[in-house]
Amino acid sequence: MxxxxxxxxxxxxxxxxxxxxxxxxxxxxxxxxxxxxxGRGSLEEVVGVRGVAEDGGGWRRPGDGVVKVNVDAAIMEGVGVGLGAVCRNDRGEVEWCGVEQGSVAMVPEEAEAAAILHGLKEARRINNRKVILEGDCSNVIHDLQLKRKGRSSIFLIYTDIYALCNSFDFASFNWSRRSSNKVAHELPHLRPWTIGSRRWLASIPLDISDVVRADFDNISI
Structure with a gap:
């Protein structure tokens, strides 16, 4: 496959x-x-060519006054696509998290790009002004860092992402290892599967509380 x-x-x-x-x-x-x-990242990231790989530590705090929005997507065969995003401040505290689930069909990288767009939309809704978007799909993150453009379907999502970035004082994209993106990875799979968007302010779904707690204990400075 x-x-x-x-x-x-x-x-x-x-x-x-x-x-x-x-x-x-x-x-x-x-x-x-x-x-x-x-969970090893691409060949370029393993040898450090792209310069975006982090060390083996846990989730890393953003700078003062900046929030980090971790995102991920899940394709559920025969069901649809889930998009997850979790926002944490410079102390590592969860400010909000959200999930969007739908029956639309997407290929993996389109879904990952859609998760980033979802995270940006939620950050704008909450009025976060300085944002780092972080995900574990290296190719999508690398494309966005280079502001790549093209004519295939994924670039339509990229175009929306680029336009939405203008709504923030600061917005950037960062790749993370799967091990540093655990909370965002769990959100798209959230049960019950509900078509539409759900969000939690200053709280988290009970089903992923253990993941959030373990992740917080491994935060890197």
């Missing part, structure tokens, strides 16, 4: 973006996807 996804993705990019139909790019993408699923 991973190989099929990588082949389809390379075909899509070849048609709509760079025109390169190279087998080595497919092989490299398969390796990156497997590394991500195993």
């Amino acid at each position: 991973t190989s099929c996804w990588a082949i389809w993705e390379r075909r899509d990019k070849a048609i709509f973006e760079d025109g390169e139909r190279r087998a080595d790019l497919v092989v490299r993408r398969v390796r990156d996807l497997v590394n991500e699923m195993e």
